[in-house]
Amino acid sequence: xxxxxxxxxxxxxxxxxxxxxxxxxxxxxxxxxxxxxxxxxxxxxxxxxxxxxxxxxxxxxxxxxxxxxxxxxxxxxxxxxxxxxxxxxxxxxxxxxxxxxxxxxxxxxxxxxxxxxxxxxxxxxxxxxxxxxxxxxxxxxxxxxxxxxxxxxxxxxxxxxxxxxxxxxxxxxxxxxxxxxxxxxxxxxxxxxxxxxxxxxxxxxxxxxxxxxxxxxxxxxxxxxxxxxxxxxxxxxxxxxxxxxxxxxxxxxxxxxxxxxxxxxxxxxxxxxxxxxxxxxxxxxxxxxxxxxxxxxxxxxxxxxxxxxxxxxxxxxxxxxxxxxxxxxxxxxxxxxxxxxxxxxxxxxxxxxxxxxxxxxxxxxxxxxxxxxxxxxxxxxxxxxxxxxxxxxxxxxxxxxxxxxxxxxxxxxxxxxxxxxxxxxxxxxxxxxxxxxxxxxxxxxxxxxxxxxxxxxxxxxxxxxxxxxxxxxxxxxxxxxxxxxxxxxxxxxxxxxxxxxxxxxxxxxxxxxxxxxxxxxxxxxxxxxxxxxxxxxxxxxxxx
Numbered sequence: 001x002x003x004x005x006x007x008x009x010x011x012x013x014x015x016x017x018x019x020x021x022x023x024x025x026x027x028x029x030x031x032x033x034x035x036x037x038x039x040x041x042x043x044x045x046x047x048x049x050x051x052x053x054x055x056x057x058x059x060x061x062x063x064x065x066x067x068x069x070x071x072x073x074x075x076x077x078x079x080x081x082x083x084x085x086x087x088x089x090x091x092x093x094x095x096x097x098x099x100x101x102x103x104x105x106x107x108x109x110x111x112x113x114x115x116x117x118x119x120x121x122x123x124x125x126x127x128x129x130x131x132x133x134x135x136x137x138x139x140x141x142x143x144x145x146x147x148x149x150x151x152x153x154x155x156x157x158x159x160x161x162x163x164x165x166x167x168x169x170x171x172x173x174x175x176x177x178x179x180x181x182x183x184x185x186x187x188x189x190x191x192x193x194x195x196x197x198x199x200x201x202x203x204x205x206x207x208x209x210x211x212x213x214x215x216x217x218x219x220x221x222x223x224x225x226x227x228x229x230x231x232x233x234x235x236x237x238x239x240x241x242x243x244x245x246x247x248x249x250x251x252x253x254x255x256x257x258x259x260x261x262x263x264x265x266x267x268x269x270x271x272x273x274x275x276x277x278x279x280x281x282x283x284x285x286x287x288x289x290x291x292x293x294x295x296x297x298x299x300x301x302x303x304x305x306x307x308x309x310x311x312x313x314x315x316x317x318x319x320x321x322x323x324x325x326x327x328x329x330x331x332x333x334x335x336x337x338x339x340x341x342x343x344x345x346x347x348x349x350x351x352x353x354x355x356x357x358x359x360x361x362x363x364x365x366x367x368x369x370x371x372x373x374x375x376x377x378x379x380x381x382x383x384x385x386x387x388x389x390x391x392x393x394x395x396x397x398x399x400x401x402x403x404x405x406x407x408x409x410x411x412x413x414x415x416x417x418x419x420x421x422x423x424x425x426x427x428x429x430x431x432x433x434x435x436x437x438x439x440x441x442x443x444x445x446x447x448x449x450x451x452x453x454x455x456x457x458x459x460x461x462x463x464x465x466x467x468x469x470x471x472x473x474x475x476x477x478x479x480x481x482x483x484x485x486x487x488x489x490x491x492x493x494x495x496x497x498x499x500x501x502x503x504x505x506x507x508x509x510x511x512x513x514x515x516x517x518x519x520x521x522x523x524x525x526x527x528x529x530x531x532x533x534x535x536x537x538x539x540x541x542x543x544x
Contacts, residue, residue: 008049012038019060024227028068035060035073039080045087054080055088059100066107069114078104095141099153102134106160121427122408122438125164129442132160136443136450151177155186162190165436167198168509171288172280185223189234192216192241195289201432201516202285203523204304207250208258212289214241266291272336280505281332283325283512298325300511302518310525313392317518320388324381324511328504331377335504338370338497360482361475363468363493371493372461372468375500378507379404379458382444385514389437392518393429395422404510405444405455433517440510454503457496460489468493 008016015038022031035057045051061077064070081088081101088097109127112118135157142150158173174191177184195213199205217238221231269277269291276282277291287295302318303309336342350365382404390396390407397418408426410419426438446452460466464487469475472492475482482488 008053012053016056019057023060023064023067026068026227026229028064028070028073031064032061032070032073035064036076045084048091051084051087051091054084055092055097055100059103062100062104062107066103066110069107069111071108071111074104074107074111093141093143093146095138095143095153096149098134098138098141099149099156102131102138102156102160105131105134106156109163119427120432120435121429122435123423123427125435125439128160128164129439132157132164132439132443133448133450135160140450147180151181151184151187155184155190158187158194159190161439162194162197164439165201165432166439166509166513167194167201167436168288168512169505170194171198172505172509175280183219183223185220185226185230185234188216189220189230189237192220192234192237198288201520203516203519204285206286207245207248209289210241210245210248211250211255211258214238214245217241262290262292265293268293269296272333275336275339276332279501281335281508283328283508285512288512298329300325300515302515302522304519309519309522310527310529311522313518314522317388317392320384320391321511321515324384324514327377327381327384328507328511331374331381331507332504334370334374334377335500338367338374343367358481359476359478360467361469361471361473363470368468368493371497371500372466375496375503376458376461378500378503379454381507382510385437385510388514389434389517392521393425393434395425405441405446405449408438408441431517431520433513433515433520436513437510437517440506440513443506451499451502451506454499457489457491457499460487464489466491468496 015034019031019034022028022034039054039057043050043054045054058077058080061073061080065072065074065077078101081097081104085097105127109125109131112124112127113120118124135153138153139157142153144150154173154177158170158177161167161173162170171191171194174187174194177187178191181187192213192215195209195216199209217234220226221234221238223231266274266277273282273296277287277295282295283298283300284295285300286292300321302314302321337346346366353365355364383402386402386404386407390400390402395418396402396407397416400416400419407422409423426434443449443451444454446455457466466489467482469490469492475490477483482490
């Protein structure tokens with residue numbers, strides 16, 4: 001919720017404080033009772049202070065219901081927002097409203113998943129997908145000057161991504177928040193949880209990873225102005241991890257030594273590698289939580305560094321992964337080269353290119369073309385993931401064209417029997433990274449996804465004409481070139497650059513999810529067969 005700039009009557013100020021105190025003491029029913037009593041009194045929401053007060057009370061209902069797992073308060077709070085949204089947007093930022101609606105959907109999902117027999121599969125995460133969409137909308141509308149709200153919104157967004165098994169993206173956002181505020185308790189605690197979740201999904205871990213999770217919980221537990229019951233949870237998790245570290249013989253001296261070594265090694269990377277690490281663009285498991293020498297190469301592979309893995313699919317999937325990594329590396333490099341820091345490098349080449357001035361404000365030349373190609377390559381990688389997943393689980397016929405964002409649940413007439421059964425089969429597969437890939441696909445759905453414009457941009461790049469404009473002003477177009485042309489889509493260059501970075505992040509995460517997905521299936525085969533094969537992987541002798 002944005003800060004209240006209105007003067008509430010003294011009794012309402014006291015009421016809000018009382019509700020907050022009861023909430024912190026986990027006295028949910030008493031807090032809800034006070035809110036309902038106040039809401040039953042006359043409210044003219046056309047008065048600004050009344051509108052803000054009512055929105056705050058609705059937000060409290062959602063938060064109390066979520067914390068106490070009480071469905072009725074959550075629904076009551078959401079009903080208030082949905083009923084009075086046209087009035088609320090006059091006095092409250094739309095980002096805040098989307099945030100609270102996201103909190104409500106998140107609370108409802110947490111209650112849903114505690115029901116007996118709940119299964120974590122694509123068809124059962126509809127509310128979680130809606131939660132994610134509310135947070136994405138809040139994120140896109142986020143006022144840059146409201147840093148306090150930004151931290152909490154990004155934490156809740158990351159928590160939802162993490163719950164959707166999208167741990168790679170979640171860690172990215174937690175790191176962003178902690179970089180801005182190293183002691184922000186919710187982001188620290190959630191990052192600790194995500195590192196443990198990463199261990200579960202990836203099937204691998206390091207002592208450094210355990211220590212970082214422990215340290216995150218320790219920072220959170222030392223926070224002020226946080227309910228005691230949160231502190232007790234974080235202290236318990238901190239102590240449990242500390243016990244594991246002690247069993248490994250990891251001492252405070254080891255920690256101090258490792259921190260110094262990590263700093264030195266992080267500074268030893270090339271400028272390009274530092275750019276990739278700082279922008280979360282590396283395909284190394286170690287880079288997900290540490291920038292030391294262990295993150296110097298994109299050494300992500302399906303087999304883990306130690307142990308056997310089962311399944312004859314592994315070499316074929318590793319072949320697919322090689323193609324994804326190679327294309328991602330060039331997409332990432334093109335994004336880097338298109339950056340402003342490399343402007344002078346490409347000036348001589350641009351001077352050799354003659355283009356007619358049409359006053360249409362289009363950004364042209366080497367750097368814009370690099371950016372456009374980077375964007376296109378990402379979609380190609382995602383489609384390759386769809387093909388690989390379909391091959392792994394036998395979800396499609398070899399000749400069927402597949403698109404990452406919509407192959408999961410085919411619709412329409414003339415479907416084959418395999419297509420008709422695909423959604424049912426996907427929901428029977430117990431594989432959390434597969435669920436993560438589905439969640440990512442919902443982001444890109446052109447009809448319902450919050451990043452559905454990406455698909456429209458890709459289609460315009462491939463088949464029509466997407467013009468990147470250099471300024472936000474309307475082009476002069478004195479020759480009428482734009483007016484007389486059909487199928488033209490215009491996007492601001494800087495917006496396209498930021499969205500290309502977002503797509504690179506999503507694609508990177510999808511590659512990780514693909515690897516973890518195949519790895520889990522290989523481990524299933526190993527358990528079923530009782531024996532596996534030890535696959536030794538070597539780098540290619542020559543890369544042209």
